[in-house]
Each structure stands twice: as structure tokens, then as C-alpha cells.
Amino acid sequence: xxxxxxxxxxxxxxxxxxxxxxxxxxxxxxxxxxxxxxxxxxxxxxxxxxxxxxxxxxxxxxxxxxxxxxxxxxxxxxxxxxxxxxxxxxxxxxxxxxxxxxxxxxxxxxxxxxxxxxxxxxxxxxxxxxxxxxxxxxxxxxxxxxxxxxxxxxxxxxxxxxxxxxxxxxxxxxxxxxxxxx
Numbered sequence: 001x002x003x004x005x006x007x008x009x010x011x012x013x014x015x016x017x018x019x020x021x022x023x024x025x026x027x028x029x030x031x032x033x034x035x036x037x038x039x040x041x042x043x044x045x046x047x048x049x050x051x052x053x054x055x056x057x058x059x060x061x062x063x064x065x066x067x068x069x070x071x072x073x074x075x076x077x078x079x080x081x082x083x084x085x086x087x088x089x090x091x092x093x094x095x096x097x098x099x100x101x102x103x104x105x106x107x108x109x110x111x112x113x114x115x116x117x118x119x120x121x122x123x124x125x126x127x128x129x130x131x132x133x134x135x136x137x138x139x140x141x142x143x144x145x146x147x148x149x150x151x152x153x154x155x156x157x158x159x160x161x162x163x164x165x166x167x168x169x170x171x172x173x174x175x176x177x178x179x180x181x182x
Contacts, residue, residue: 003161003178009154012173015135015166018151019048022133023055025149026102035128036100037065041117042088045069047168048135049104067092069103074116096125106164108134108150111143136175138162 010018030036033056040049046068053066068091103117114132121130133149138156154162154177161178 002181004181006177006179008176010175015173019051020055022149033060033064037094038102038104039067039069041105042070044106044164044166045104047166065094069120071116071120074119096127098128101127101130102133104133106135107162108137108147109140111141111145114145115143136162
């Protein structure tokens, strides 16, 4: 599907401001960071979780654990993706049992990615709670899932694609809306 860039909606500073705000909201809602860990969903949820952990650590004066979750085998569209899907490593350097987990992703759309992430996490243990932080919520939910922390709500049409680009993965930090060209 050919895409054409329609609008740039966040630059590096806007992304940083959104993450700082989310960091404050996470700390406030949870009355600190005791017994908490962040888990980034591959691919762009991981650097976002790392940036969010940095901001939380700066505010609280101590580090917060960060893990990486690969949801490839939990996707409900796995058979349509590829005959040989690429499965990457899940790295959770902490026990999730009894922890407050903040799941981090770049874009919340239908909710199917988050459903897969919840299934993957529950297979690994029983957290005290799971909260969701996303940089962009674009609507169009197909499942009853909502984010606890949102960087920016961006109403979109079904012909639009929200693309989050981060320094760690794309050598540039910005969020753009692309339109599918028929």
C-alpha cells in the first residue's frame, strides 16, 4: 500500500514533553513507584519504556525496572503475517508476580496488540495490576481496551496510518500521519 505523508503531529520536543507528563501521571496515580516495573512492547514500545523509565527515575531519584515483551506468537493475525514469523526475545529481568506493571506501546489502535500483550504477560506470571501507557491513541477500537496514560489523542480515518519514529529505531523522533493512496 503506497503511503503519502499527510501531517507531522509531534516533533522530538513534543514527544519528550508527553513522556514527562506521563511519568508524572504514573507516579501520582500509583503514589510513587514502589513495586512497579515498565514493560515495553516490541518494537517501538521498548525505547518509549526506556525513555519513560529515565524520566520517572529522574523525578523519583531512583531507577525503575524495564522489561521487553515480544508478542509475535500471541497475535491473532499470526497466520496472515508470514509462514515464518520472526520471534524476538522477551526480557523481563524481574519477577512480574505481585508487581504493578506499566505496559508501554507507541500507538493504540484496535486494541489487538494490547490483548496479545496481556495474554503474554499473564502466561509469565500474575502481576498485582497492569496499566497501559501509549504515546498515541488513534481510536477505532475493536476490543474493550483503553489506555491509562496517553501522550496524545489523534482522531484518524481508516485510510490513515499513524507512524511513530524514534531515535533508537529510526534515527529521528517524530509522529506523522500518512494516508493510504488508492
